[in-house]
């Protein structure tokens with residue numbers, strides 16, 4: 001549907017009286033940015049640096065007309081002219097000369113109102129806000145359709161990697177059977193530095209905050225929720241039904257210790273926080289079951305994702321026609337995220353210029369009957385670290401509990417200690433359901449020789 005904004009841009013062009021002149025064929029799309037922090041500032045900067053290049057490619061000049069901020073006096077890393085600043089975001093949405101809105105304030109309350117109010121004014125929105133999409137995506141896409149507007153969200157997943165476009169357009173001819181993603185830059189930065197430098201968790205998190213990688217509330221990163229928001233968006237896009245946050249199993253990285261990183265290394269693995277979307281074959285007439293989860297996992301060092309370090313993200317997408325494909329790039333930070341938002345502004349500007357009818361919409365429901373597989377039914381291999389008293393019979397008791405539950409052990413490491421001392425015992429466990437392993441570990445934890453709650457990390461085999 002062609003909305004009022006598109007009509008006003010077209011009217012401006014045809015009314016200029018110089019139809020043959022390329023210079024005046026250049027249309028201008030005015031942007032209102034809401035939130036002038038890391039991402040909002042990055043978008044402003046990106047347009048200063050590459051706005052002319054984009055205009056020459058698009059035939060549309062993108063111009064920042066207003067930036068809504070919280071505090072006019074606050075010093076900013078990106079210098080935005082004071083004349084553009086306002087503290088009244090609603091006035092930016094209401095301004096009839098502004099065609100597109102960028103929502104870069106974060107959070108799910110005011111941000112939701114910003115997006116809905118913009119739609120009501122017939123203005124499409126570009127957002128980087130995965131928390132907002134995770135919580136209200138279904139409602140917001142329906143509202144966009146109702147008002148003949150659009151919601152663009154490339155910056156919301158994996159920063160500068162154009163993964164939304166990949167799933168929406170590049171792989172449209174595929175059924176997506178697997179997605180494995182390192183999708184949180186902060187966690188990958190922390191785990192990489194813990195492994196490569198032996199750095200401390202807290203210290204590295206502070207660096208990630210200073211570098212603008214972490215969320216305003218960093219527990220969203222380290223507890224895995226940010227990765228879950230992103231994984232849910234990818235799963236929804238790939239499988240065509242909106243995956244609800246409550247259906248996504250989430251475990252973060254706070255329980256990962258340097259000891260586990262070292263033992264994993266000895267066994268030939270690297271620990272990464274993975275977002276996983278796996279489609280399982282369902283019986284005839286039955287709805288598709290999809291695993292959607294986020295957890296730290298041991299990856300074989302030989303797997304390409306094991307060598308993705310620092311703030312970099314990478315996503316492996318398997319399609320039934322194309323096979324495995326891989327995408328790599330900076331997952332957080334000002335410039336990488338701005339790059340993704342700029343591509344959305346370009347798409348939105350082209351939609352205003354040409355109309356959206358011929359284009360693929362940002363989210364189209366297509367498999368309404370899909371369902372998320374509960375984590376209890378998910379099968380994987382496991383790394384288990386126990387803290388045990390080194391005395392005769394301990395290992396036998398532990399293996400007996402696992403044996404009774406039909407859980408096989410593929411290898412055991414126990415560094416030499418002296419009898420009676422507390423030592424780590426590492427078990428690598430064959431394929432088993434999550435519920436089976438959790439129950440067995442519950443029993444093992446109660447043994448008198450076991451001195452701390454068992455540490456359990458899944459092992460990903462990428463099948």
Ligand SMILES: NC(=O)C1=CN([C@@H]2O[C@H](COP(=O)(O)OP(=O)(O)OC[C@H]3O[C@@H](n4cnc5c(N)ncnc54)[C@H](O)[C@@H]3O)[C@@H](O)[C@H]2O)C=CC1
Nearest residue numbers: 035036037038039068069070104105106128129332333337
């Ligand atoms: N920093 C990053 O690397 C990435 C961030 N994102 C997302 O981008 C969004 C923005 O994140 P950042 O720029 O990093 O956060 P930020 O904290 O640097 O910037 C947000 C800005 O919005 C302002 N703000 C909040 N409420 C406002 C209001 N009512 N009116 C005007 N201004 C208001 C704040 O004062 C702050 O300056 C979030 O949704 C985040 O999840 C997405 C990808 C990467």
Ligand SMILES: N[C@@H](CC=O)C(=O)O
Nearest residue numbers: 184185186213215332
């Ligand atoms: N906090 C996020 C920012 C980008 O989405 C991350 O670290 O990945």
Ligand code: NA
Nearest residue numbers: 154157159161
């Ligand atoms: Na992206």
